[in-house]
Amino acid sequence: MALFITKRLLMALATVLVVAVLAFLLVHAMPGSPGAVSLGAGASQEAIDEVNGRLGWNDPLLAQFFRWLGDAVQGNLGTSLIDGRSVSADLGNRLPVTASLAAGATVLSAILGIGLGVSAAVRGGLVDRIVGGICGLAVALPAFWIGIIFVYLFAVQSSVFPATGYVPFEVSPQDWGMSLALPVITLAVGGAAFIARQTRASMLEALQQEHIRTLRATATPTWKILYIHALRYASLPIVAGIALQFIGLFGGSVIAEQLFAMPGLGQAVQTSVSTHDAPAVQGVVVIATVVVVAVNLVLELATKFLDPKLRAS
Amino acid sequence: MIPNVAPAPADSAPATAAAAVQPKSGQRAAFSKISASRLFASPGGVAGVVWLAALVVASLTAQWWLPYKTEDQDFTAVLSGPTAAHWLGTDELGRDLLSRIFAAAAGTLGTSLITVIVGVVLGTALAMVAAGRGQTEGGISRVTEVMMSLPGTVIILAVIGAVGTNIPLIMAILGVLISAGIYRVMLGQAKSLQSQLYVDAAKVDGVSTLGISLRHVLPGLTNTIVVQSALIFAVGMLIQAGLAFIGFGPPIPQPSWGGMIQGASQHVYDAPWLMVPTGAVLALTVLAANAIGSALGKAPNTGVSHLPSAAARGQRSVAAGAAASVAEAGAIPAKGHLSVRGLSVGVDGGTPLVTDVSFDVGPGTVLGLVGESGCGKTMTALSLLGLLPAGVSATGGQILWNGKNLAAATEREMEGIRGRDIALISQEPMRALDPMFTVGYQLTAAIRRLRKVGKAEAHAEALSLLEKVGIVDAKRILKTYPHQISGGMAQRVAIALALSGRPRLLVADEPTTALDVTVQAEILSLLRSLVKDTGMSVVMVTHDLGVVADICDNVAVMYAGQVVESGGTANILDNPRHPYTLALLAADPHANTAADMPERLATISGQVPQPKDWPTGCRFMARCQFAGSACAAPVPLLPSGSEDGVVRCVKADELAVEGLEWLATEVPTHRVLKIVEKDLA
Numbered sequence: 003m004a005l006f007i008t009k010r011l012l013m014a015l016a017t018v019l020v021v022a023v024l025a026f027l028l029v030h031a032m033p034g035s036p037g038a039v040s041l042g043a044g045a046s047q048e049a050i051d052e053v054n055g056r057l058g059w060n061d062p063l064l065a066q067f068f069r070w071l072g073d074a075v076q077g078n079l080g081t082s083l084i085d086g087r088s089v090s091a092d093l094g095n096r097l098p099v100t101a102s103l104a105a106g107a108t109v110l111s112a113i114l115g116i117g118l119g120v121s122a123a124v125r126g127g128l129v130d131r132i133v134g135g136i137c138g139l140a141v142a143l144p145a146f147w148i149g150i151i152f153v154y155l156f157a158v159q160s161s162v163f164p165a166t167g168y169v170p171f172e173v174s175p176q177d178w179g180m181s182l183a184l185p186v187i188t189l190a191v192g193g194a195a196f197i198a199r200q201t202r203a204s205m206l207e208a209l210q211q212e213h214i215r216t217l218r219a220t221a222t223p224t225w226k227i228l229y230i231h232a233l234r235y236a237s238l239p240i241v242a243g244i245a246l247q248f249i250g251l252f253g254g255s256v257i258a259e260q261l262f263a264m265p266g267l268g269q270a271v272q273t274s275v276s277t278h279d280a281p282a283v284q285g286v287v288v289i290a291t292v293v294v295v296a297v298n299l300v301l302e303l304a305t306k307f308l309d310p311k312l313r314a315s
Numbered sequence: 316m317i318p319n320v321a322p323a324p325a326d327s328a329p330a331t332a333a334a335a336v337q338p339k340s341g342q343r344a345a346f347s348k349i350s351a352s353r354l355f356a357s358p359g360g361v362a363g364v365v366w367l368a369a370l371v372v373a374s375l376t377a378q379w380w381l382p383y384k385t386e387d388q389d390f391t392a393v394l395s396g397p398t399a400a401h402w403l404g405t406d407e408l409g410r411d412l413l414s415r416i417f418a419a420a421a422g423t424l425g426t427s428l429i430t431v432i433v434g435v436v437l438g439t440a441l442a443m444v445a446a447g448r449g450q451t452e453g454g455i456s457r458v459t460e461v462m463m464s465l466p467g468t469v470i471i472l473a474v475i476g477a478v479g480t481n482i483p484l485i486m487a488i489l490g491v492l493i494s495a496g497i498y499r500v501m502l503g504q505a506k507s508l509q510s511q512l513y514v515d516a517a518k519v520d521g522v523s524t525l526g527i528s529l530r531h532v533l534p535g536l537t538n539t540i541v542v543q544s545a546l547i548f549a550v551g552m553l554i555q556a557g558l559a560f561i562g563f564g565p566p567i568p569q570p571s572w573g574g575m576i577q578g579a580s581q582h583v584y585d586a587p588w589l590m591v592p593t594g595a596v597l598a599l600t601v602l603a604a605n606a607i608g609s610a611l612g613k614a615p616n617t618g619v620s621h622l623p624s625a626a627a628r629g630q631r632s633v634a635a636g637a638a639a640s641v642a643e644a645g646a647i648p649a650k651g652h653l654s655v656r657g658l659s660v661g662v663d664g665g666t667p668l669v670t671d672v673s674f675d676v677g678p679g680t681v682l683g684l685v686g687e688s689g690c691g692k693t694m695t696a697l698s699l700l701g702l703l704p705a706g707v708s709a710t711g712g713q714i715l716w717n718g719k720n721l722a723a724a725t726e727r728e729m730e731g732i733r734g735r736d737i738a739l740i741s742q743e744p745m746r747a748l749d750p751m752f753t754v755g756y757q758l759t760a761a762i763r764r765l766r767k768v769g770k771a772e773a774h775a776e777a778l779s780l781l782e783k784v785g786i787v788d789a790k791r792i793l794k795t796y797p798h799q800i801s802g803g804m805a806q807r808v809a810i811a812l813a814l815s816g817r818p819r820l821l822v823a824d825e826p827t828t829a830l831d832v833t834v835q836a837e838i839l840s841l842l843r844s845l846v847k848d849t850g851m852s853v854v855m856v857t858h859d860l861g862v863v864a865d866i867c868d869n870v871a872v873m874y875a876g877q878v879v880e881s882g883g884t885a886n887i888l889d890n891p892r893h894p895y896t897l898a899l900l901a902a903d904p905h906a907n908t909a910a911d912m913p914e915r916l917a918t919i920s921g922q923v924p925q926p927k928d929w930p931t932g933c934r935f936m937a938r939c940q941f942a943g944s945a946c947a948a949p950v951p952l953l954p955s956g957s958e959d960g961v962v963r964c965v966k967a968d969e970l971a972v973e974g975l976e977w978l979a980t981e982v983p984t985h986r987v988l989k990i991v992e993k994d995l996a
Contacts, residue, residue: 031477214621219739253468
């Protein structure tokens with residue numbers, strides 16, 4: 003087990019490093035030098051060269067990368083070319099927004115998805131077909147479109163939730179919840195459908211196992227067979243599905259943040275890419291990767307813990 | 316926006332009873348080639364194909380039929396709803412929505428296709444390489460794992476930062492990211508295709524790895540490739556629209572679906588209609604691709620639920636209620652006496668699997684149900700506990716237990732019988748135990764439930780049960796998970812589990828078949844001593860006449876869903892009357908002692924007919940050495956003359972008089988190994 007965890011940790015570290023290199027290269031392939039980007043149109047070539055020189059833009063790539071890496075390890079991701087603010091500080095402010103969004107959407111997806119998937123598998127017949135139809139529709143509808151519909155229904159027609167904006171938890175927990183509601187629900191629609199399908203398939207597979215017959219042969223009550231034994235057996239692929247969903251939802255937050263005007267990481271990617279703000283792009287890619295890889299690692303360990311065969315070995 | 320396409324949990328088809336009848340035949344079907352009939356058999360699939368075809372045709376011919384140019388602005392009708400002039404309304408600049416949607420379609424579909432081609436080709440190729448050359452698999456899998464755990468959206472956006480909004484290039488890079496998921500889906504299939512015997516044969520014949528991949532593996536993957544392509548196509552469209560929505564679409568005047576929805580989102584307050592047409596077309600197109608994928612991807616019946624769904628359970632109790640009114644309770648209630656009368660089991664609303672089966676099991680006796688695979692032995696045995704697989708049920712006759720007809724009992728009544736009165740042990744002990752719980756948990760839970768005792772008492776009882784079934788270190792075994800013990804040990808645990816409710820009747824479905832020969836004998840002697848000690852009776856399903864001779868008091872020989880001969884074990888084995896029994900004995904190497912071992916063991920040519928092919932006459936006729944014209948008429952079960960034995964053969968008396976034996980069939984001379992004595996010396 004310790005060996006397994008060590009291997010996974012190394013793997014996660016390697017993933018982050020690969021992405022850091024990738025981000026570094028991509029940023030260097032961006033059109034325009036940092037000087038040109040930061041000084042804007044109309045700047046003189048001398049001024050641009052001066053900024054580039056100060057930032058070490060003309061140093062060998064390797065030297066630049068290791069300088070960046072050295073700073074990054076100490077928590078310094080550089081300064082924005084556009085507004086001169088610290089990238090780390092900016093992302094630090096944004097991370098909670100995206101994290102609450104993605105975590106909320108994942109939890110809601112898991113609850114809805116497992117509930118729907120289990121009832122489809124267990125009840126069968128009409129319920130199964132209705133859930134199947136809803137899921138089919140939910141994965142086909144783009145999140146941003148669903149989001150607009152929700153805004154129309156819950157913010158325009160009846161002002162249950164605020165249409166846009168984000169209130170930090172420290173300011174008002176209640177408003178924080180309200181401001182998250184629509185984006186979270188928007189993202190959870192597709193996620194729940196995905197998890198519902200995964201759950202349904204896993205539950206059906208679990209119910210095909212022979213030990214279910216043994217349980218029935220020893221007069222185990224149906225609820226216990228379904229919710230203790232079959233769901234336990236199905237839990238491994240379901241948790242794996244939830245992990246995948248979190249990755250997807252973390253990316254999906256770009257859209258939700260854009261649609262609901264939330265100051266999260268997704269919005270930072272979108273603006274920094276549009277403005278060619280190299281340090282910001284590089285920083286946000288690495289931060290997003292670290293979060294996703296870390297969450298994945300935790301969920302993977304959870305999966306292993308759920309499986310007696312792997313736990314013992 | 317979910318670029319990390321997980322191996323889509325295929326909408327597995329509802330398990331049907333057909334698979335229950337032949338669990339082995341369905342497996343190869345998983346590699347079926349792409350089947351147009353499967354696509355067109357599904358209404359969703361047809362609708363999907365029609366919609367996509369119509370969209371492609373409409374968008375390719377757009378320039379000839381579109382009412383407006385994409386940039387035409389009609390300032391008299393800004394943000395209008397559907398009108399005669401603008402069928403789907405107009406946007407904030409008065410541009411016709413219908414025209415813009417269809418003008419954007421070709422680009423959207425075309426660029427999504429790039430993702431499909433890159434992703435599927437790369438994913439499939441990697442899977443074939445990994446499956447073909449084992450040493451590459453670890454590396455490739457590691458890389459794809461990393462790719463799947465990346466925040467794909469963020470990376471795609473960073474790529475856009477570097478290369479600009481070059482949609483085809485971005486969609487190609489998206490394809491590379493997605494290929495990891497496709498690789499995962501393909502790898503399992505490619506590997507199992509690689510492990511097929513005919514692939515081994517091709518390897519022996521010297522076919523190159525590449526040749527094998529292309530000739531034997533790729534064709535088996537075609538259906539999955541098409542399914543994945545359809546699903547990825549849908550994902551590609553959604554992601555592309557998502558990118559356009561956040562401002563990374565095609566350059567400005569050019570229409571795109573995502574961009575149009577972005578425009579609509581600005582007018583959700585004053586013109587909510589605006590988002591409807593584009594969203595609907597996008598959603599319909601994604602739905603169409605998904606529908607095609609799931610129509611083709613429907614897994615062939617892979618397995619059968621051991622717990623009927625609530626809907627099916629409802630049906631069953633209705634059926635049981637109906638059957639109950641027919642059933643007559645005329646038998647004499649005897650404690651611990653099982654009497655099966657004219658039992659029929661069949662697929663719901665279809666093929667019968669077992670017809671008109673009758674037998675009796677008295678207290679403390681062991682009945683053997685014997686026959687080849689596919690004769691309905693297991694179905695008969697499971698029906699005694701009401702544990703037939705989903706979609707199969709008792710369709711007639713009676714199972715009288717203590718005077719009560721179990722064939723018509725409700726699920727609730729059966730729950731009171733199972734474990735307490737009638738218990739089950741099955742063929743594969745490893746699969747019969749829940750892999751997720753310890754032996755101790757499973758055993759004590761059953762004991763607490765069935766004996767209504769407390770935790771401590773149940774634990775003590777579990778220990779004593781395990782000792783009773785011959786497990787020495789019971790304490791340790793209680794703490795283990797099923798995968799940590801051997802098959803023989805697991806079968807002992809399964810027997811202990813079956814005994815936890817002190818049953819009067821034990822149904823044993825080939826309890827020794829999956830075990831090593833040495834363990835088989837131990838399990839049989841355990842069962843024998845349990846019968847002696849507890850006085851319970853056993854219904855033993857087996858195809859092994861040695862087991863019958865060893866442990867059974869009575870035998871019912873089953874063939875093609877019928878009892879063809881039954882009676883006392885000694886009678887049947889010494890004086891078989893039915894040709895099928897004769898044949899089974901002649902074909903059994905253990906039934907012949909070394910002295911009278913024939914030079915060649917007999918065989919029974921052909922196979923047990925499928926239920927749908929059962930003739931109206933004798934079902935064994937097609938394989939019988941003694942068949943005559945009289946066998947074509949339905950054959951009744953008649954007393955065989957010895958004790959209470961019965962036999963279902965019109966020629967039984969004739970055969971007995973003439974003393975005929977089932978003979979080994981002639982083998983063409985060129986296939987006989989000529990063994991000359993000097994070669995042996």
